[in-house]
Amino acid sequence: MNELRKHIEEVTSITDEEFDYIKTFFTEKKVKKHQYLLQDGDKVSLEYWIIKGIFRAFYIDKEGKEHIVQFALENWWLSDYNAFFNEKESGINIVCMEDAEVLCLTLSGREQLAAELHKMEHFFRMKLTKGYSAQQCRIISLLSNNPKKRYEEFASLYPNIMQKIPKKYIAEYLGVSRETLSRLYSNY
Amino acid sequence: MNELRKHIEEVTSITDEEFDYIKTFFTEKKVKKHQYLLQDGDKVSLEYWIIKGIFRAFYIDKEGKEHIVQFALENWWLSDYNAFFNEKESGINIVCMEDAEVLCLTLSGREQLAAELHKMEHFFRMKLTKGYSAQQCRIISLLSNNPKKRYEEFASLYPNIMQKIPKKYIAEYLGVSRETLSRLYSNY
Numbered sequence: 001m002n003e004l005r006k007h008i009e010e011v012t013s014i015t016d017e018e019f020d021y022i023k024t025f026f027t028e029k030k031v032k033k034h035q036y037l038l039q040d041g042d043k044v045s046l047e048y049w050i051i052k053g054i055f056r057a058f059y060i061d062k063e064g065k066e067h068i069v070q071f072a073l074e075n076w077w078l079s080d081y082n083a084f085f086n087e088k089e090s091g092i093n094i095v096c097m098e099d100a101e102v103l104c105l106t107l108s109g110r111e112q113l114a115a116e117l118h119k120m121e122h123f124f125r126m127k128l129t130k131g132y133s134a135q136q137c138r139i140i141s142l143l144s145n146n147p148k149k150r151y152e153e154f155a156s157l158y159p160n161i162m163q164k165i166p167k168k169y170i171a172e173y174l175g176v177s178r179e180t181l182s183r184l185y186s187n188y
Numbered sequence: 189m190n191e192l193r194k195h196i197e198e199v200t201s202i203t204d205e206e207f208d209y210i211k212t213f214f215t216e217k218k219v220k221k222h223q224y225l226l227q228d229g230d231k232v233s234l235e236y237w238i239i240k241g242i243f244r245a246f247y248i249d250k251e252g253k254e255h256i257v258q259f260a261l262e263n264w265w266l267s268d269y270n271a272f273f274n275e276k277e278s279g280i281n282i283v284c285m286e287d288a289e290v291l292c293l294t295l296s297g298r299e300q301l302a303a304e305l306h307k308m309e310h311f312f313r314m315k316l317t318k319g320y321s322a323q324q325c326r327i328i329s330l331l332s333n334n335p336k337k338r339y340e341e342f343a344s345l346y347p348n349i350m351q352k353i354p355k356k357y358i359a360e361y362l363g364v365s366r367e368t369l370s371r372l373y374s375n376y
Contacts, residue, residue, distance in 0.1 A: 067331035
Protein backbone atom coordinates (compact mmCIF):
# COMPACT_ATOMS: atom_id res chain seq x y z
CA MET A 1 0.00 0.00 0.00
CA ASN A 2 3.04 2.30 0.26
CA GLU A 3 2.68 3.19 -3.43
CA LEU A 4 -0.82 4.49 -2.70
CA ARG A 5 0.43 6.74 0.07
CA LYS A 6 3.08 8.17 -2.24
CA HIS A 7 0.42 8.71 -4.88
CA ILE A 8 -1.90 10.55 -2.47
CA GLU A 9 0.97 12.62 -1.10
CA GLU A 10 1.71 13.92 -4.59
CA VAL A 11 -1.48 15.93 -4.03
CA THR A 12 -1.76 16.39 -0.27
CA SER A 13 0.28 15.34 2.76
CA ILE A 14 -1.34 12.90 5.19
CA THR A 15 -0.40 11.62 8.62
CA ASP A 16 0.37 7.98 9.47
CA GLU A 17 -2.96 7.75 11.31
CA GLU A 18 -4.85 9.12 8.35
CA PHE A 19 -3.18 6.67 5.98
CA ASP A 20 -3.86 3.76 8.33
CA TYR A 21 -7.52 4.70 8.11
CA ILE A 22 -7.53 5.38 4.36
CA LYS A 23 -6.03 2.02 3.52
CA THR A 24 -8.81 0.12 5.29
CA PHE A 25 -11.05 1.18 2.38
CA PHE A 26 -8.92 -0.54 -0.25
CA THR A 27 -8.60 -4.22 -1.15
CA GLU A 28 -5.80 -5.71 -3.24
CA LYS A 29 -6.37 -7.76 -6.36
CA LYS A 30 -4.04 -9.50 -8.82
CA VAL A 31 -5.06 -9.59 -12.47
CA LYS A 32 -3.53 -11.81 -15.15
CA LYS A 33 -2.87 -10.81 -18.76
CA HIS A 34 -6.04 -11.27 -20.87
CA GLN A 35 -8.24 -11.28 -17.74
CA TYR A 36 -11.20 -8.90 -17.74
CA LEU A 37 -11.54 -6.38 -14.94
CA LEU A 38 -14.93 -5.31 -16.28
CA GLN A 39 -17.21 -6.56 -19.04
CA ASP A 40 -19.93 -4.79 -20.94
CA GLY A 41 -23.13 -5.39 -18.92
CA ASP A 42 -21.45 -5.98 -15.52
CA LYS A 43 -22.75 -3.98 -12.57
CA VAL A 44 -19.91 -1.56 -11.81
CA SER A 45 -19.31 -1.40 -8.08
CA LEU A 46 -15.56 -0.71 -7.97
CA GLU A 47 -12.94 1.64 -9.23
CA TYR A 48 -9.31 0.55 -9.47
CA TRP A 49 -6.00 2.15 -8.76
CA ILE A 50 -3.21 0.43 -10.69
CA ILE A 51 -0.12 -0.50 -8.69
CA LYS A 52 1.42 -2.21 -11.72
CA GLY A 53 0.34 -3.56 -15.09
CA ILE A 54 -1.38 -2.23 -18.20
CA PHE A 55 -5.07 -2.17 -19.09
CA ARG A 56 -7.11 -1.33 -22.17
CA ALA A 57 -10.67 0.00 -21.93
CA PHE A 58 -12.73 -0.48 -25.07
CA TYR A 59 -16.20 -0.17 -26.42
CA ILE A 60 -17.70 -2.67 -28.88
CA ASP A 61 -20.15 -1.21 -31.39
CA LYS A 62 -23.18 -2.94 -32.90
CA GLU A 63 -21.09 -4.24 -35.78
CA GLY A 64 -18.73 -5.89 -33.29
CA LYS A 65 -15.91 -3.42 -33.92
CA GLU A 66 -13.68 -2.56 -30.95
CA HIS A 67 -12.99 1.14 -30.19
CA ILE A 68 -10.35 1.94 -27.57
CA VAL A 69 -11.54 4.42 -24.97
CA GLN A 70 -8.29 4.57 -23.03
CA PHE A 71 -5.18 2.79 -21.87
CA ALA A 72 -4.18 2.76 -18.21
CA LEU A 73 -0.84 2.13 -16.52
CA GLU A 74 0.57 2.18 -13.00
CA ASN A 75 -0.64 5.09 -10.84
CA TRP A 76 -3.80 5.53 -12.91
CA TRP A 77 -7.36 5.27 -11.67
CA LEU A 78 -9.63 3.17 -13.80
CA SER A 79 -13.27 2.14 -14.09
CA ASP A 80 -16.25 2.72 -16.31
CA TYR A 81 -16.75 5.98 -14.43
CA ASN A 82 -20.05 6.81 -16.02
CA ALA A 83 -21.40 3.49 -14.75
CA PHE A 84 -19.49 3.61 -11.43
CA PHE A 85 -20.69 7.09 -10.45
CA ASN A 86 -24.25 6.38 -11.55
CA GLU A 87 -24.33 2.81 -10.19
CA LYS A 88 -25.20 1.40 -13.60
CA GLU A 89 -24.06 -1.49 -15.76
CA SER A 90 -20.82 -1.11 -17.65
CA GLY A 91 -20.96 0.04 -21.26
CA ILE A 92 -17.32 -0.83 -21.84
CA ASN A 93 -14.82 -3.64 -21.34
CA ILE A 94 -11.55 -3.39 -19.45
CA VAL A 95 -8.95 -6.06 -20.13
CA CYS A 96 -5.50 -6.63 -18.67
CA MET A 97 -2.63 -6.35 -21.22
CA GLU A 98 0.22 -7.11 -18.79
CA ASP A 99 0.03 -8.93 -15.42
CA ALA A 100 -1.24 -6.42 -12.91
CA GLU A 101 -1.88 -5.58 -9.29
CA VAL A 102 -4.65 -3.16 -8.43
CA LEU A 103 -6.32 -1.67 -5.39
CA CYS A 104 -10.13 -1.69 -5.38
CA LEU A 105 -12.38 1.00 -3.90
CA THR A 106 -16.19 1.06 -3.70
CA LEU A 107 -18.28 4.15 -4.46
CA SER A 108 -19.52 4.27 -0.87
CA GLY A 109 -15.90 3.97 0.30
CA ARG A 110 -14.85 6.86 -1.93
CA GLU A 111 -17.75 9.01 -0.72
CA GLN A 112 -17.12 8.18 2.94
CA LEU A 113 -13.41 8.98 2.66
CA ALA A 114 -14.21 12.29 0.95
CA ALA A 115 -16.85 13.20 3.53
CA GLU A 116 -14.70 12.33 6.54
CA LEU A 117 -11.40 13.73 5.33
CA HIS A 118 -11.33 17.08 3.58
CA LYS A 119 -7.86 16.11 2.31
CA MET A 120 -9.31 13.10 0.48
CA GLU A 121 -12.14 15.18 -0.96
CA HIS A 122 -9.38 17.46 -2.26
CA PHE A 123 -7.37 14.53 -3.56
CA PHE A 124 -10.31 13.08 -5.50
CA ARG A 125 -11.21 16.52 -6.85
CA MET A 126 -7.67 17.06 -8.10
CA LYS A 127 -7.66 13.65 -9.78
CA LEU A 128 -10.99 14.44 -11.46
CA THR A 129 -9.64 17.82 -12.56
CA LYS A 130 -6.75 16.10 -14.35
CA GLY A 131 -9.01 13.45 -15.81
CA TYR A 132 -11.49 16.06 -17.02
CA SER A 133 -8.72 18.01 -18.77
CA ALA A 134 -7.38 14.86 -20.41
CA GLN A 135 -10.86 13.89 -21.62
CA GLN A 136 -11.38 17.34 -23.12
CA CYS A 137 -8.15 16.85 -25.11
CA ARG A 138 -9.37 13.43 -26.23
CA ILE A 139 -12.71 14.90 -27.41
CA ILE A 140 -11.04 17.66 -29.40
CA SER A 141 -8.59 15.15 -30.83
CA LEU A 142 -11.49 12.92 -31.94
CA LEU A 143 -13.33 15.88 -33.44
CA SER A 144 -10.37 17.07 -35.48
CA ASN A 145 -9.79 14.71 -38.33
CA ASN A 146 -6.04 15.15 -38.35
CA PRO A 147 -4.11 11.92 -37.65
CA LYS A 148 -0.74 13.70 -37.51
CA LYS A 149 -1.90 16.14 -34.81
CA ARG A 150 -3.66 13.32 -32.94
CA TYR A 151 -0.46 11.29 -32.99
CA GLU A 152 1.76 14.17 -31.87
CA GLU A 153 -0.52 15.07 -28.96
CA PHE A 154 -0.74 11.49 -27.83
CA ALA A 155 3.04 11.00 -28.07
CA SER A 156 3.74 14.13 -26.06
CA LEU A 157 1.05 13.45 -23.42
CA TYR A 158 1.78 9.75 -22.94
CA PRO A 159 5.39 8.91 -23.88
CA ASN A 160 5.33 5.89 -21.54
CA ILE A 161 2.29 4.42 -23.30
CA MET A 162 4.02 4.80 -26.66
CA GLN A 163 6.86 2.60 -25.40
CA LYS A 164 4.82 -0.02 -23.61
CA ILE A 165 1.82 -0.73 -25.83
CA PRO A 166 1.84 -2.65 -29.13
CA LYS A 167 1.50 -0.35 -32.16
CA LYS A 168 -1.61 -2.22 -33.25
CA TYR A 169 -3.52 -0.83 -30.28
CA ILE A 170 -2.09 2.66 -30.57
CA ALA A 171 -3.25 2.77 -34.21
CA GLU A 172 -6.68 1.64 -33.07
CA TYR A 173 -6.79 4.24 -30.28
CA LEU A 174 -5.85 7.00 -32.70
CA GLY A 175 -8.25 5.74 -35.34
CA VAL A 176 -5.55 5.41 -38.00
CA SER A 177 -4.27 2.47 -40.06
CA ARG A 178 -1.07 0.62 -39.08
CA GLU A 179 0.57 2.04 -42.23
CA THR A 180 -0.32 5.64 -41.31
CA LEU A 181 0.98 5.07 -37.79
CA SER A 182 4.30 3.69 -39.08
CA ARG A 183 4.70 6.74 -41.30
CA LEU A 184 3.96 9.05 -38.35
CA TYR A 185 6.44 7.18 -36.15
CA SER A 186 9.22 7.49 -38.69
CA ASN A 187 8.62 11.23 -39.15
CA TYR A 188 8.61 11.98 -35.46
CA MET B 189 -26.88 35.52 -7.00
CA ASN B 190 -29.84 33.61 -5.54
CA GLU B 191 -29.77 31.22 -8.50
CA LEU B 192 -26.20 30.30 -7.57
CA ARG B 193 -27.19 29.49 -4.00
CA LYS B 194 -29.98 27.24 -5.25
CA HIS B 195 -27.53 25.57 -7.59
CA ILE B 196 -24.99 24.91 -4.81
CA GLU B 197 -27.72 23.67 -2.47
CA GLU B 198 -28.71 21.01 -4.98
CA VAL B 199 -25.46 19.38 -3.86
CA THR B 200 -24.87 20.59 -0.30
CA SER B 201 -26.69 22.88 2.12
CA ILE B 202 -24.92 26.09 3.11
CA THR B 203 -25.61 28.75 5.74
CA ASP B 204 -26.38 32.42 5.00
CA GLU B 205 -22.93 33.35 6.29
CA GLU B 206 -21.25 30.80 4.07
CA PHE B 207 -23.13 32.01 1.02
CA ASP B 208 -22.30 35.65 1.82
CA TYR B 209 -18.67 34.63 1.75
CA ILE B 210 -18.95 32.40 -1.34
CA LYS B 211 -20.57 35.11 -3.43
CA THR B 212 -17.69 37.53 -2.87
CA PHE B 213 -15.67 35.28 -5.20
CA PHE B 214 -18.02 35.75 -8.14
CA THR B 215 -18.47 38.68 -10.51
CA GLU B 216 -21.44 39.18 -12.82
CA LYS B 217 -21.15 39.68 -16.56
CA LYS B 218 -23.69 40.22 -19.33
CA VAL B 219 -22.96 38.73 -22.72
CA LYS B 220 -24.74 39.61 -25.98
CA LYS B 221 -25.67 37.17 -28.72
CA HIS B 222 -22.67 36.60 -31.07
CA GLN B 223 -20.25 37.93 -28.42
CA TYR B 224 -17.25 35.72 -27.63
CA LEU B 225 -16.65 34.65 -24.06
CA LEU B 226 -13.37 33.05 -25.07
CA GLN B 227 -11.33 32.95 -28.25
CA ASP B 228 -8.72 30.48 -29.42
CA GLY B 229 -5.40 31.83 -28.11
CA ASP B 230 -6.82 33.86 -25.19
CA LYS B 231 -5.25 33.28 -21.77
CA VAL B 232 -7.99 31.48 -19.82
CA SER B 233 -8.29 32.95 -16.35
CA LEU B 234 -12.00 32.45 -15.67
CA GLU B 235 -14.68 29.84 -15.58
CA TYR B 236 -18.32 30.80 -15.98
CA TRP B 237 -21.55 29.71 -14.40
CA ILE B 238 -24.50 30.47 -16.66
CA ILE B 239 -27.45 32.25 -15.03
CA LYS B 240 -29.24 32.50 -18.38
CA GLY B 241 -28.44 32.26 -22.06
CA ILE B 242 -26.96 29.70 -24.42
CA PHE B 243 -23.35 29.18 -25.48
CA ARG B 244 -21.55 27.07 -28.04
CA ALA B 245 -17.96 25.90 -27.54
CA PHE B 246 -16.16 24.95 -30.72
CA TYR B 247 -12.80 24.03 -32.06
CA ILE B 248 -11.54 25.19 -35.47
CA ASP B 249 -9.27 22.75 -37.28
CA LYS B 250 -6.39 23.61 -39.62
CA GLU B 251 -8.71 23.56 -42.61
CA GLY B 252 -10.90 26.18 -40.91
CA LYS B 253 -13.72 23.71 -40.20
CA GLU B 254 -15.70 24.27 -36.98
CA HIS B 255 -16.27 21.28 -34.64
CA ILE B 256 -18.68 21.73 -31.74
CA VAL B 257 -17.24 20.59 -28.43
CA GLN B 258 -20.34 21.34 -26.35
CA PHE B 259 -23.38 23.51 -25.84
CA ALA B 260 -24.08 25.14 -22.49
CA LEU B 261 -27.30 26.49 -20.98
CA GLU B 262 -28.42 27.99 -17.69
CA ASN B 263 -27.01 26.25 -14.59
CA TRP B 264 -24.01 24.90 -16.51
CA TRP B 265 -20.36 25.60 -15.78
CA LEU B 266 -18.31 26.54 -18.78
CA SER B 267 -14.72 27.28 -19.77
CA ASP B 268 -11.90 25.75 -21.73
CA TYR B 269 -11.22 23.63 -18.67
CA ASN B 270 -8.02 22.12 -19.99
CA ALA B 271 -6.64 25.65 -20.39
CA PHE B 272 -8.29 26.99 -17.20
CA PHE B 273 -6.95 24.25 -14.91
CA ASN B 274 -3.50 24.36 -16.49
CA GLU B 275 -3.39 28.17 -16.82
CA LYS B 276 -2.80 27.96 -20.55
CA GLU B 277 -4.15 29.65 -23.66
CA SER B 278 -7.53 28.55 -24.94
CA GLY B 279 -7.65 25.96 -27.69
CA ILE B 280 -11.34 26.55 -28.32
CA ASN B 281 -13.84 29.36 -28.90
CA ILE B 282 -16.93 30.01 -26.83
CA VAL B 283 -19.63 32.17 -28.39
CA CYS B 284 -22.96 33.38 -27.06
CA MET B 285 -26.01 32.10 -29.01
CA GLU B 286 -28.69 33.87 -26.94
CA ASP B 287 -28.26 36.97 -24.71
CA ALA B 288 -26.76 35.76 -21.46
CA GLU B 289 -25.82 36.53 -17.89
CA VAL B 290 -22.95 34.66 -16.30
CA LEU B 291 -21.02 34.60 -13.05
CA CYS B 292 -17.23 34.55 -13.34
CA LEU B 293 -14.83 32.72 -11.02
CA THR B 294 -11.03 32.69 -11.12
CA LEU B 295 -8.93 29.55 -10.62
CA SER B 296 -7.41 30.96 -7.43
CA GLY B 297 -10.95 31.79 -6.23
CA ARG B 298 -12.11 28.25 -6.91
CA GLU B 299 -9.10 26.78 -5.11
CA GLN B 300 -9.45 29.12 -2.14
CA LEU B 301 -13.15 28.33 -1.76
CA ALA B 302 -12.43 24.61 -1.93
CA ALA B 303 -9.58 24.84 0.59
CA GLU B 304 -11.51 26.97 3.08
CA LEU B 305 -14.87 25.25 2.85
CA HIS B 306 -15.01 21.46 2.73
CA LYS B 307 -18.59 21.85 1.44
CA MET B 308 -17.34 23.75 -1.62
CA GLU B 309 -14.60 21.21 -2.23
CA HIS B 310 -17.40 18.64 -2.20
CA PHE B 311 -19.57 20.76 -4.49
CA PHE B 312 -16.81 21.17 -7.08
CA ARG B 313 -15.95 17.47 -6.88
CA MET B 314 -19.57 16.51 -7.50
CA LYS B 315 -19.77 18.86 -10.49
CA LEU B 316 -16.58 17.38 -11.90
CA THR B 317 -17.93 13.88 -11.33
CA LYS B 318 -20.98 14.69 -13.46
CA GLY B 319 -18.90 16.42 -16.09
CA TYR B 320 -16.48 13.51 -16.24
CA SER B 321 -19.34 11.04 -16.75
CA ALA B 322 -20.85 13.20 -19.49
CA GLN B 323 -17.48 13.47 -21.25
CA GLN B 324 -17.05 9.71 -21.17
CA CYS B 325 -20.43 9.36 -22.91
CA ARG B 326 -19.34 11.93 -25.49
CA ILE B 327 -16.09 10.06 -26.18
CA ILE B 328 -17.88 6.74 -26.64
CA SER B 329 -20.47 8.42 -28.83
CA LEU B 330 -17.70 9.91 -31.01
CA LEU B 331 -15.94 6.56 -31.21
CA SER B 332 -19.02 4.67 -32.32
CA ASN B 333 -19.85 5.61 -35.85
CA ASN B 334 -23.59 5.27 -35.41
CA PRO B 335 -25.53 8.51 -36.04
CA LYS B 336 -28.84 7.03 -34.87
CA LYS B 337 -27.44 5.96 -31.50
CA ARG B 338 -25.60 9.28 -31.15
CA TYR B 339 -28.81 11.16 -31.82
CA GLU B 340 -30.89 9.08 -29.42
CA GLU B 341 -28.39 9.46 -26.58
CA PHE B 342 -28.14 13.19 -27.13
CA ALA B 343 -31.93 13.60 -27.26
CA SER B 344 -32.42 11.66 -24.06
CA LEU B 345 -29.54 13.34 -22.18
CA TYR B 346 -30.30 16.91 -23.28
CA PRO B 347 -33.97 17.33 -24.22
CA ASN B 348 -33.78 21.07 -23.43
CA ILE B 349 -30.91 21.57 -25.86
CA MET B 350 -32.90 19.82 -28.58
CA GLN B 351 -35.65 22.39 -28.19
CA LYS B 352 -33.51 25.49 -27.87
CA ILE B 353 -30.72 25.12 -30.39
CA PRO B 354 -31.02 25.43 -34.20
CA LYS B 355 -30.89 22.05 -35.94
CA LYS B 356 -27.90 23.20 -37.98
CA TYR B 357 -25.73 23.19 -34.86
CA ILE B 358 -27.14 19.95 -33.51
CA ALA B 359 -26.27 18.27 -36.81
CA GLU B 360 -22.76 19.70 -36.52
CA TYR B 361 -22.41 18.54 -32.91
CA LEU B 362 -23.49 15.03 -33.83
CA GLY B 363 -21.31 14.99 -36.93
CA VAL B 364 -24.21 14.20 -39.27
CA SER B 365 -25.68 16.02 -42.29
CA ARG B 366 -28.83 18.17 -41.97
CA GLU B 367 -30.69 15.57 -44.04
CA THR B 368 -29.68 12.69 -41.75
CA LEU B 369 -30.70 14.74 -38.72
CA SER B 370 -34.14 15.50 -40.22
CA ARG B 371 -34.67 11.80 -40.88
CA LEU B 372 -33.67 10.97 -37.29
CA TYR B 373 -36.00 13.66 -35.91
CA SER B 374 -38.97 12.34 -37.85
CA ASN B 375 -38.35 8.77 -36.69
CA TYR B 376 -38.03 9.68 -33.05
